[in-house]
Amino acid sequence: MGVVIPLEEKSADRLIEPLTTLVAGDMARVNQTILSRTGSxxxxxxxVANHLISSGGKRLRPILTLATAGLCGYSGDGHIKLAAAVEFMHTATLLHDDVVxxxxxxxxxxxxxxxxxxxASVLVGDFLLGQAFRMMVEVGSLPCLDVLSGAAVVIAEGEVMQLSAAKDTETTEDAYLAVIRAKxxxxxxAACEVGPTLAGRAKAEIAACxxxxxxxxxxxxxxxDALDYGGSSAKLGKxxxxxxxxxxxxxxVVLSFRRGVAQEREFWRRTLEKGEVVDGDLEIALATMKKHRALEDTIERARHYGAMARDALELFAPSPWKHALRDAVEFAISRAH
Incomplete structure (x- = not known):
């Protein structure tokens, strides 16, 4: 399999439905909060804010905040504002990313x-970050504020790491993974950690989430990453x-470059480092990736991390929340089939 063949959208979406159903009531409140906090x-x-916020997206990160709060038996209202804050942080990074x-x-x-x-994109991103932190303060949980503010720092570090490694075909797999761990x-x-933190659960459960x-x-x-070379525009949103x-x-790219012969490496240097892309180069890139099983192996690595995500949930007793969170992992990976 050289090119990723996506499932029908409904097939993948079916895997996330148990989770979206469980959080539907809370998510309606989160959406209401998001709309009210974009006012100015x-x-x-x-x-600018509503152009991106209203443009779709599954809001997976705030959904995870609500779901892990549910998994850990939280019964207050703080998770609503924290979920909205998580979505604002994400939206801000998208606005900044598109500029960079x-x-x-x-x-x-x-x-x-x-x-x-x-x-305007950068400044509205900054506005959303400010609103996110205002909501964190309103919740009044210093540990949750610590988690999310720490994440904001790491995300910014990841952006700079990616910028410094941009167009560098010598990037190693470890270096690339370090970027996506941060970015x-x-x-x-953090989205999954604030739920159990707010619920006052034991350190082991917080760490598991x-x-x-x-x-x-x-x-x-x-x-x-795999979908960018073998998905569909409708699925990617780009x-x-x-x-x-x-x-x-x-x-x-990292895998294809490492496994390639000198002529193939020169292709990657010309197209990615020098930016000299001509008609037909994308097809050459796809063929090279197919030859070296780069897309297959990228998906296999995703499965590996997905398995670790599911294992982390084993600390918790069986519940609809646990089962739905396990399905969410399958949803994330099934997008590539």
Whole structure:
């Protein structure tokens, strides 16, 4: 299998339905909170924020915050604001990412930076981060504030790590995994950690939820990496091959470069390091990845991290929450089949 063949969208979505059903009531409150907190007298702020917030996306990270709170028996209201804060943090990073990556598409629509400019995208991202931290303070849990503020620092570090490694075909697999642990997995981990933290659960359970989120986050990103070369625009919310055209070094590239002969490595240097992409290069990239099983092995690594995410849940007694969270791992990985 050289090119990833996605399942029908409904097949993958069916795996996430148990989780979305369990959190439906709370998620409605989170969405209401999100909409109320994007309000501002500065007209451009709600325009830019709502362009991205209302453009779809499964809101997986806030769903995980609600679900791990449910798993741990939390019965208050604080998880609603924390879930909204998690979504604002994620949205802010997307706004910033699109500026750094010079992306034109996000979730199947023109990126905010194309419509309003880079400056507005960065500043509205900052506004959303500010609102996120305001909600964390309102919840009044110093440990939760510590978890999410720590994640914000790690995410920013990951962005800089990725920037310093940009277009570097010599990037190792370990170095790449370090970037996605910071850029992607850190917020998944924090989203899953604040629920049990808010519920005052034992350290072992908090660590288990964090481990679940971190490993799920890595698996999720690795599948996204594979989908960029073998998915569909509808599933990705951007154009297939955008990572290639933007010169991004992702795991399929790392594996193909390492396993390639001199001529193939020179191809990656020309297209990704120098940015000299011509018609037909994406097809050559796909053929090279097929030859070296790069997409297959990227998906296998995602399965490995998915298995670790499921194992982390074994600490908890059987419940609808536990089963739904296990299904969420399958959802993340099944997107690549």
């Amino acid at each position: 007298e500065v007209t451009m702020i709600p325009e 990556d010079e992306s034109d598409m996000r979730r199947g629509r023109e990126a905010a930076r194309v419509l309003w400019g880079n400056e 992607t997995a850190a917020l998944f981990a 964090r481990g679940y989120g971190a490993n799920l986050g890595i698996a999720f990103q690795l599948i996204d 154009n297939v091959g955008d990572d290639f055209r933007e010169g991004k070094i992702t795991l399929p």
